[in-house]
Amino acid sequence: xPTTTPRPYEPLRKMRVICHGLRLAMRDKAVAYKxxxxxxxxxxxxxxxxxxxxxxxxVTTALVLSAELLNTAIEELCDYVQPERAPQIGAxxxxxxxxxxxxxxxxxxxxxxxxxxxxxARA
Numbered sequence: 001x002p003t004t005t006p007r008p009y010e011p012l013r014k015m016r017v018i019c020h021g022l023r024l025a026m027r028d029k030a031v032a033y034k035x036x037x038x039x040x041x042x043x044x045x046x047x048x049x050x051x052x053x054x055x056x057x058x059v060t061t062a063l064v065l066s067a068e069l070l071n072t073a074i075e076e077l078c079d080y081v082q083p084e085r086a087p088q089i090g091a092x093x094x095x096x097x098x099x100x101x102x103x104x105x106x107x108x109x110x111x112x113x114x115x116x117x118x119x120x121a122r123a
Contacts, residue, residue: 021069031068034061034107041111044118053114064100064107071096 025031038061045054074096078089 025065025069025072028068028072031065031072034064034068037111041115041118045114048118050118053118056110057114060107060110064103067100067103071100 026035038057041057042054042061045051045057075093078092082089
């Protein structure tokens with residue numbers, strides 16, 4: 001059995017791969033609008049030095065974006081493996097979408113509460 005030597009750790013290559021993945025993700029409107037809304041609210045929280053609010057928005061946004069990215073990766077892989085309709089693939093995609101919806105629900109609640117607190121309550 002042939003052995004392969006592991007590739008050395010290349011941080012610059014890893015960063016290129018990450019940036020490429022983020023560029024691909026930003027093409028999806030479901031990801032892009034969340035980034036825009038979160039960056040806006042993060043800027044307001046940062047300007048007001050509301051660090052707890054900033055952290056809460058940052059963590060929930062990271063959670064929902066991670067779920068969106070994993071869902072997209074699962075869907076792409078399923079479409080590649082099984083281009084035709086199949087009940088198992090449909091169930092897999094539905095489960096991944098359900099995970100996104102749970103994260104999305106928490107994100108929407110946090111964004112509404114924090115948006116109200118940062119924009120209206122301090123005006």
